[in-house]
Amino acid sequence: MLAKVLCRSFTAHKPPVRIAVTGGSGQISYSLLFRLASGALLGPHQPIILQIHDLPMMQQALRGVVMELHDCAFPLLHDVIATDVQSTVFTDVDYAFLVGSKPRGPGMERGDLLKQNGEIFVKVGEDLNKYAKKTCRVITVGNPANTNCLIAQSHAPDIPKQNFSAMTRLDHNRALSQLALKAEVPVTSVSHVCIWGNHSSTMFPDASHVKVSGNAGHAKFTQEFIENEFIPTVQQRGAAIIAARKLSSAASAANAAIDHMRDWTFGTHGGWVSMAVPSELYHGAYGVPDGLIFSYPLTIDGSGHYHLVRDLPTNSFVTEKLRLTIDELQKEKQEVQHLLKK
Ligand code: LMR
Secondary structure, eight states: OHHHHHHHHHHTTSOOEEEEEESTTSHHHHHHHHHHHTTTTTOTTOOEEEEEEOOGGGHHHHHHHHHHHHHTTOTTEEEEEEESOHHHHHTTOSEEEEOOSOOOOTTOOGGGGHHHHHTHHHHHHHHHHHHSOTTOEEEEOSSSHHHHHHHHHHTOTTSOGGGEEEOOHHHHHHHHHHHHHHHTSOGGGEESOEEEBOSSTTOEEEOTTOEETTEEOOTTOOHHHIIIIIHHHHHTHHHHHHHHHSSOOOHHHHHHHHHHHHHHHHOOTTOOEEEEEEGGGGTTGGGOOSSOEEEEEEEEOTTSOEEEOOOOOOOHHHHHHHHHHHHHHHHHHHHTGGGSOO
């Protein structure tokens, strides 16, 4: 109790940061909201206001989530606003976690959700544009995340393009942990790994530049392991979780969303992370055409600006993998052309 009182008085003078979360009564949010309220994103001295959205028919479940948030008596949680009105949820927000969307079921690809979920993101983009702070950072988690992000971003012309991103951090974290398990080292020993392209089974988890404890490569990372185990495991991990849980990943997705936003805010100190961001920021680098939301290896500086890791050597294997994921993103874009603002 004393700790809570002390923490409250220490944070009282800081203005709260507003964080929007859509899909607030869903599985991912059930982990995400509590971690946000506990300070996992912005640290133990930054009060926050949670602005949570869900559809009218989900309001009862959302009320239960809000009750539980109150019952935690989080010292940093200044206020909770739960609503089915999207304009309210995005008003003055500093961060937007776009989680709300229909999740895929067994046997589906994420792209199969394009028709059902794409339209949601038109209104999301329009409302972000009208109501959010122009400095708002946006992460798209709902699938197909890259193309949903593209739709939202096209409807938010007043927010800088570079503030829109889609989540490939879950794949990045999966890649790190698969390599750590193989090399039998702590996950913190593995670095210089990245995810290219789409958050789908065409993504390219790239271990060509991997370092273990600062040294290039590892004896156990044979070409056979990389091609036949590592890449397919990471590419298919979401489907494997759905097969095992009969539900899509939730806690690990929430964790990755927080990792993504935290690093985007505080920087990576030279470390590589993967984020899907507008390709026109990098004008054809690595052969990626403009107009896609594409995952790259990035570093993030202490002011929260991300930078492409440039001039990585490529070969025909890498080029072919990049081509596959570029082609798929272009195809998805074609399918939603009618939802993109001209
Ligand atoms: C994941 O990667 O686990 C999520 O995107 C859910 C899914 O559909 O795979």
